[in-house]
Amino acid sequence: MGTQAPRAADTTTSAAGFAGLPGAVAVSHLQVYDWEAADGVRGGTPHLHLTCAEGYVVTAGRGAVQTLAPVGFDVTPLAPGALVWFTPGTIHRLVNEDGLRIVVLMQNNGLPEAGDAVLTLPPEYLTDPETYARAVRIPDAAEASEAGQAAVARRRRDLAVEGFTVLRTAWEAGDTRPLLDFQRAAAALVRPRVARWRERWEAGAAEAARQTGVQLDRLDAGDASHLAEARLHTRLPAAHGRFGMCGRLDTYEVPGTAAPAAG
Incomplete structure (x- = not known):
């Protein structure tokens, strides 16, 4: 059985390269909610x-x-082995038909679970960051029991489904204005966080790409010295069963990531 690398080597970057997950992604395990919503669909937010x-x-x-995106509404089946991904701006809702479990891959060191998400709440909850934050916050374990946290997460999910249904219905009727209004509101809500997100990106994905450039330059010059600093990194989940946006999450702490928001 191998031994874990010394903690001193577990930094964001070194001569050997970026020490976060490959490409500065993050990963979590997700057990999708099986709560039924008002439209009869079981699933996430x-x-x-x-x-x-x-x-x-x-x-x-x-x-x-x-x-749901400006190109339209779609439903993509999910079964074991399936791989799907989507770009920023794509509203997504996970549907659980039978014990759905997923490994989630997140760009920018897991920023999607650390703030880069806006739920499709009705417009009255999207007026300003404080109003939105109150609507989406899930109490921590010191404030509420697990059942209490679940109840808040489910109410939040139901509000988002209510808003999503309005957006989808309007789009299917040929009215794109509610979707565009939601996008503008979402951008306004996150604007105060952009500077912090930029720092995270610089230390994560941008740094990982820069380190690859350094390594390519060295190899092009016949220099393989960075290989002497190769390291193994290993993690077990740091948290189990967190109430996330789409289900119960097992999350990891890796270099370059911050503690996930109650998303």
Whole structure:
């Protein structure tokens, strides 16, 4: 059995390169909610990301992901082995038909679970960051029991489904204005966080790309010295069963990531 690398080597970057997950992605395990919504669909909370792509690798169960974007509404089946991903601005809603479990891949060191998400709440909850924050916050374990946290997460999901239904119905009737209004409101809500997101990107994805450039330059010059600093990194989940946007999350702490928001 191998030994873990010394903690001193577990920094964001070194001569050997970026020490976060490959490409500065982040990963979590997701057990999708099986709560039934008002439309009879069981699943997660519809939302979009402003700057991050996200991908799903289905590991168990069956379901679907509903997506809404300016190009239209779609439903993509999910079964074990399926790989799907979507770009920023795609509203997505996970549907759990039978024990759906997913490995979630997140761009920019997991920024989607650390703030880069806006739920499709009705417009009255999107007026300003404080109003929105109150509507989406899930109390921590010191403030509420697990059942209490679940109840808040479910109410939040139901509000988002209500808003999503309005957006979808309008789009299907040929009215794109509600979707565009939601996009503008989402951009306004996250604007105060952009400077912090930029710092995270600089230390994560941008730094990983720069380190690859350094390594290519060295190899082009016949210099393989960075290989002497090769390291193994390993992690077990740092948190189990967090109430996320789409289900219960097992999350990891890796270099370059911050503690996930109650998303």
